[in-house]
Amino acid sequence: MIVNYLDVAMADHSATHGFGNDVSPDALKRQIELVRSVNEQLDGIEVLVGTETNILPDGSPDYDDELLEQLDWVVGSVHTSFGMSSAEMTKRIVTAMEHPWIDCIGHLTGRKIEKRKPYELDVRAVFEAAARTGTMVEINSAPDRRDLHDVHARAAASLGVTIIINTDAHGVSTQHNSIWGIATARRAGFEAKDIANALPWKDFKGLGKHGAAQRA
Numbered sequence: 001m002i003v004n005y006l007d008v009a010m011a012d013h014s015a016t017h018g019f020g021n022d023v024s025p026d027a028l029k030r031q032i033e034l035v036r037s038v039n040e041q042l043d044g045i046e047v048l049v050g051t052e053t054n055i056l057p058d059g060s061p062d063y064d065d066e067l068l069e070q071l072d073w074v075v076g077s078v079h080t081s082f083g084m085s086s087a088e089m090t091k092r093i094v095t096a097m098e099h100p101w102i103d104c105i106g107h108l109t110g111r112k113i114e115k116r117k118p119y120e121l122d123v124r125a126v127f128e129a130a131a132r133t134g135t136m137v138e139i140n141s142a143p144d145r146r147d148l149h150d151v152h153a154r155a156a157a158s159l160g161v162t163i164i165i166n167t168d169a170h171g172v173s174t175q176h177n178s179i180w181g182i183a184t185a186r187r188a189g190f191e192a193k194d195i196a197n198a199l200p201w202k203d204f205k206g207l208g209k210h211g212a213a214q215r216a
């Protein structure tokens, strides 16, 4: 879930991995309709409907392109096959960045503090691809992820990549995890103006591939 000043985006896990809510394509279509109808009833707040889609080993997402197009916001994340070589993993993520509807890459290096090392990856090549394709990268706020870390986040921004802070909340009780993402962003030297979802809606809505194509 990402939280903007007046806006919120709901993005459950996709269905191929067996964790989270395992939202099937049909369930996601119903969610799109639900959020659209909620939006019509709300004034002064925009609710976005999105997903965290798995990036498969070949770099493709695990939903069809036509379904991804209908969403407002798509995070692509690696949740499987962590043991690829650096060249393979870099190609996988760059391929995902070249996808027309993946707006953002989630928890880029996959590290879990004290549990799992980051996977092998040419981070600079990935950031260059992010800048070239207009794909954002997130600072993930989960306390054991905090990925991007501050040095990577700074490096990405210096190459022209747009940074976003994602709560990675899996429910209301973990939304406050955003304090850890904000702390990481501050360590990287960012101010609110440097973070996509700290911008006013009028500035945020043109960002990302969906923003550029559908909302700007």
Ligand SMILES: [Zn+2]
Pocket: 052, 077, 079, 106, 107
């Ligand atoms: Zn994830």
